[in-house]
Amino acid sequence: xxxxxxxxxxxxxxxxxxxxxxxxxxxxxxxxxxxxxxxxxxxxxxxxxxxxxxxxxxxxxxxxxxxxxxxxxxxxxxxxxxxxxxxxxxxxxxxxxxxxxxxxxxxxxxxxxxxxxxxxxxxxxxxxxxxxxxxxxxxxxxxxxxxxxxxxxxxxxxxxxxxxxxxxxxxxxxxxxxxxxxxxxxxxxxxxxxxxxxxxxxxxxxxxxxxxxxxxxxxxxxxxxxxxxxxxxxxxxxxxxxxxxxxxxxxxxxxxxxxxxxxxxxxxxxxxxxxxxxxxxxxxxxxxxxxxxxxxxxxxxxxxxxxxxxxxxxxxxxxxxxxxxxxxxxxxxxxxxxxxxxxxxxxxxxxxxxxxxxxxxxxxxxxxxxxxxxxxxxxxxxxxxxxxxxxxxxxxxxxxxxxxxxxxxxxxxxxxxxxxxxxxxxxxxxxxxxxxxxxxxxxxxxxxxxxxxxxxxxxxxxxxxxxxxxxxxxxxxxxxxxxxxxxxxxxxxxxxxxxxxxxxxxxxxxxxxxxxxxxxxxxxxxxxxxxxxxxxxxxxxxxxxxxxxxxxxxxxxxxxxxxxxxxxxxxxxxxxxxxxxxxxxxxxxxxxxxxxxxxxxxxxxxxxxxxxxxxxxxxxxxxxxxxxxxxxxxxxxxxxxxxxxxxxxxxxxxxxxxxxxxxxxxxxxxxxxxxxxxxxxxxxxxxxxxxxxxxxxxxxxxxxxxxxxxxxxxxxxxxxxxxxxxxxxxxxxxxxxxxxxxxxxxxxxxxxxxxxxxxxxxxxxxxxxxxxxxxxxxxxxxxxxxxxxxxxxxxxxx
Numbered sequence: 001x002x003x004x005x006x007x008x009x010x011x012x013x014x015x016x017x018x019x020x021x022x023x024x025x026x027x028x029x030x031x032x033x034x035x036x037x038x039x040x041x042x043x044x045x046x047x048x049x050x051x052x053x054x055x056x057x058x059x060x061x062x063x064x065x066x067x068x069x070x071x072x073x074x075x076x077x078x079x080x081x082x083x084x085x086x087x088x089x090x091x092x093x094x095x096x097x098x099x100x101x102x103x104x105x106x107x108x109x110x111x112x113x114x115x116x117x118x119x120x121x122x123x124x125x126x127x128x129x130x131x132x133x134x135x136x137x138x139x140x141x142x143x144x145x146x147x148x149x150x151x152x153x154x155x156x157x158x159x160x161x162x163x164x165x166x167x168x169x170x171x172x173x174x175x176x177x178x179x180x181x182x183x184x185x186x187x188x189x190x191x192x193x194x195x196x197x198x199x200x201x202x203x204x205x206x207x208x209x210x211x212x213x214x215x216x217x218x219x220x221x222x223x224x225x226x227x228x229x230x231x232x233x234x235x236x237x238x239x240x241x242x243x244x245x246x247x248x249x250x251x252x253x254x255x256x257x258x259x260x261x262x263x264x265x266x267x268x269x270x271x272x273x274x275x276x277x278x279x280x281x282x283x284x285x286x287x288x289x290x291x292x293x294x295x296x297x298x299x300x301x302x303x304x305x306x307x308x309x310x311x312x313x314x315x316x317x318x319x320x321x322x323x324x325x326x327x328x329x330x331x332x333x334x335x336x337x338x339x340x341x342x343x344x345x346x347x348x349x350x351x352x353x354x355x356x357x358x359x360x361x362x363x364x365x366x367x368x369x370x371x372x373x374x375x376x377x378x379x380x381x382x383x384x385x386x387x388x389x390x391x392x393x394x395x396x397x398x399x400x401x402x403x404x405x406x407x408x409x410x411x412x413x414x415x416x417x418x419x420x421x422x423x424x425x426x427x428x429x430x431x432x433x434x435x436x437x438x439x440x441x442x443x444x445x446x447x448x449x450x451x452x453x454x455x456x457x458x459x460x461x462x463x464x465x466x467x468x469x470x471x472x473x474x475x476x477x478x479x480x481x482x483x484x485x486x487x488x489x490x491x492x493x494x495x496x497x498x499x500x501x502x503x504x505x506x507x508x509x510x511x512x513x514x515x516x517x518x519x520x521x522x523x524x525x526x527x528x529x530x531x532x533x534x535x536x537x538x539x540x541x542x543x544x545x546x547x548x549x550x551x552x553x554x555x556x557x558x559x560x561x562x563x564x565x566x567x568x569x570x571x572x573x574x575x576x577x578x579x580x581x582x583x584x585x586x587x588x589x590x591x592x593x594x595x596x597x598x599x600x601x602x603x604x605x606x607x608x609x610x611x612x613x614x615x616x617x618x619x620x621x622x623x624x625x626x627x628x629x630x631x632x633x634x635x636x637x638x639x640x641x642x643x644x645x646x647x648x649x650x651x652x653x654x655x656x657x658x659x660x661x662x663x664x665x666x667x668x669x670x671x672x673x674x675x676x677x678x679x680x681x682x683x684x685x686x687x688x689x690x691x692x693x694x695x696x697x698x699x700x701x702x703x704x705x706x707x708x709x710x711x712x713x714x715x716x717x718x719x720x721x722x723x724x725x726x727x728x729x730x731x732x733x734x735x736x737x738x739x740x741x742x743x744x745x746x747x748x749x750x751x752x753x754x755x756x757x758x759x760x761x762x763x764x765x766x767x768x769x770x771x772x773x774x775x776x777x778x779x780x781x782x783x784x785x786x787x788x789x790x791x792x793x794x795x796x797x798x
Contacts, residue, residue, distance in 0.1 A: 027049050048090060051112070054097060054107065055102070058100065060101020060102045076111045081118075082119070098142030099141075103141070108142055117153055125154065125167075125173070129251070163182065163185045166181040170201065170254055170257055171254070176234060177251060187223065188227060192223050199216065199260065203257070240298075249299055255299060263305060266309045281306035286298060287571070304333075314344070314345060323360075323361075325338045326342070327433060364383070366385055368457060374415075376410040377406050379394055385458060438466075438507060439598065441648065445501070446503050464478045466531075470495065476494065490521075505534070520535050540690055547643070551631075552628040560610055560679050563622060563624040563664075578594040581620040582619060583619075599649050601631055604629070607625065611623035611624075629653070658690055668736075708777060708781040717732060719777055725783045726740065
């Protein structure tokens with residue numbers, strides 16, 4: 001029998017899939033009694049053959065013939081020029097044997113330990129580093145038994161300095177670890193901080209014990225707090241990087257001390273802690289590459305740790321951070337944790353957590369006019385919520401855009417720059433929160449609306465552009481009235497409700513078509529720009545076709561979408577559960593559904609893989625085909641009749657689907673739609689969706705105001721533009737362009753165009769298509785001035 005014949009059958013995958021490049025011809029010679037000469041490749045092959053001789057079959061054991069042990073010792077002591085790949089193979093063999101009952105660990109790992117000691121420390125860490133859960137190393141008693149030996153080969157010598165000390169603890173598997181061993185090495189190895197770093201590296205439990213926290217209190221110094229804050233601030237903005245093992249967010253070895261740092265925040269009493277914990281939770285809790293993260297997030301352990309510490313800290317100062325996390329994350333477990341933490345504070349305060357967020361939205365020191373001024377040197381720095389932006393008033397009283405050189409290092413300016421970043425994040429969270437209030441039709445008392453919404457320096461600029469509705473049906477925009485607020489409708493009539501009167505955001509599905517048109521005209525006339533679509537919000541009412549299908553809507557069935565883009569948008573809007581790809585076809589891995597619950601109703605939108613598995617490397621789908629949308633309710637058996645679904649719920653859930661198609665459809669890109677030419681033409685130039693019809697309605701009001709009004713004409717599905725060279729038709733759904741008279745396709749890649757920057761747009765949250773269409777119209781109306789050769793050669797082609 002040959003050396004490979006006695007290898008455990010339970011570990012056959014190793015020889016068949018992991019180490020397939022073994023020198024079988026040389027092994028056959030060694031099996032027959034031959035020995036290698038001076039050839040280096042032959043000596044390495046003989047070393048691997050000797051390692052394989054340690055196999056005792058499927059039952060394992062610990063007794064080896066003396067001849068085998070002699071060969072093992074000679075090989076380990078020999079001066080063999082091991083390569084990285086050879087060493088990796090030796091460790092894989094040893095781990096495989098150890099995991100299936102081979103218990104003589106000192107002999108099993110003698111050659112692998114000798115081989116790895118000849119490599120550099122980065123290669124050692126790569127071989128002994130993070131391994132997936134299915135790897136034998138996870139089940140190998142040998143690695144546990146040889147813990148001291150492993151520590152010895154991984155600990156860098158003193159001559160490697162501070163960087164070597166840090167690398168020995170956190171390794172170098174990602175940019176954060178490399179920064180710790182680079183920029184922060186001297187500070188982390190300072191005698192006042194190094195014991196703390198070592199303690200952070202022991203953060204292996206799910207939560208810190210009282211003993212762990214007690215030791216932190218004895219070790220914590222001002223220097224330790226400072227370096228912790230800087231490193232966690234890096235984590236809050238960190239992104240994936242390309243590492244030898246693939247794209248990595250954070251290596252497991254890096255995550256240990258980072259979790260220790262997060263736990264340490266529980267004992268730090270400083271105003272910056274809550275914001276930083278929220279930022280870390282958000283960045284670690286979103287999906288890979290910054291996507292939604294409902295199924296898999298970047299690092300759930302760190303996100304959990306940050307949320308746990310926020311919950312333990314309690315108090316009103318952490319509510320804003322938790323609210324931002326809840327608005328951004330999509331991972332159900334993390335959302336539940338954030339909600340539970342908010343609920344706990346709300347119970348203590350006697351409020352709902354929505355009321356809690358109302359009362360704790362930060363104002364950043366802004367006045368009622370949305371401006372904060374601070375003096376830095378001989379200048380005044382203004383933080384303005386409109387933008388938001390920093391403006392500077394120099395010593396001569398002139399407003400300038402850039403900070404004068406004299407204050408560039410002033411701590412006041414540094415603080416305001418940090419505040420500006422926080423303000424931008426809060427504004428984004430507030431826009432999402434207000435839109436969610438519209439969707440769920442949350443009611444407030446008029447007193448709450450005035451105090452926490454209209455008068456708030458951050459939220460107020462948004463809420464004062466939104467239409468609010470009273471119980472009697474009166475709707476209006478907030479206007480100043482005496483010392484408070486009133487609602488004024490489009491005709492100018494105003495009402496000042498009593499403090500206890502309930503109010504909620506107006507939704508167009510509850511309004512007549514004439515009433516919606518009136519509000520749209522009024523907002524455009526006054527140039528009121530809303531933070532999201534309200535007056536121009538699409539409404540999706542039951543169609544005759546949906547009444548016939550009865551229990552499902554086919555309105556968004558049959559689209560081909562870029563799976564990643566569509567999934568990201570759906571997750572951003574609260575859908576979850578969608579995960580399809582080229583795996584496990586027998587169990588329908590290529591078929592799935594996105595689901596979302598609203599007001600007790602659950603919508604389910606089916607999708608199926610529609611891309612080539614080879615082009616997708618047999619992984620996640622790049623393209624999906626959409627199916628029907630179905631609704632369920634806990635009180636109804638099976639799929640619910642669509643007539644039972646409340647109109648607002650039906651409209652909002654179908655609107656999400658329309659937005660996903662609008663962002664991800666292959667009909668937007670002729671090249672991406674290769675193989676789906678019929679669909680590309682149908683979507684790119686066919687009937688308009690509700691989103692596109694709303695866009696058409698906005699254009700009908702905007703076009704007469706434009707300087708190119710005499711060169712454009714709005715048709716049923718197209719915006720027709722007369723240039724000097726040709727006449728063009730821009731589709732109102734896809735933005736695709738046809739040229740008359742032969743309907744030749746004109747490809748223009750959207751870019752940044754300042755020609756539309758002065759055009760007032762009543763909304764811009766549907767992927768930017770309204771702006772794209774206007775930009776193309778301005779460009780083509782003056783087509784003789786186009787100098788981009790990629791466009792001009794299409795204009796002259798016949």
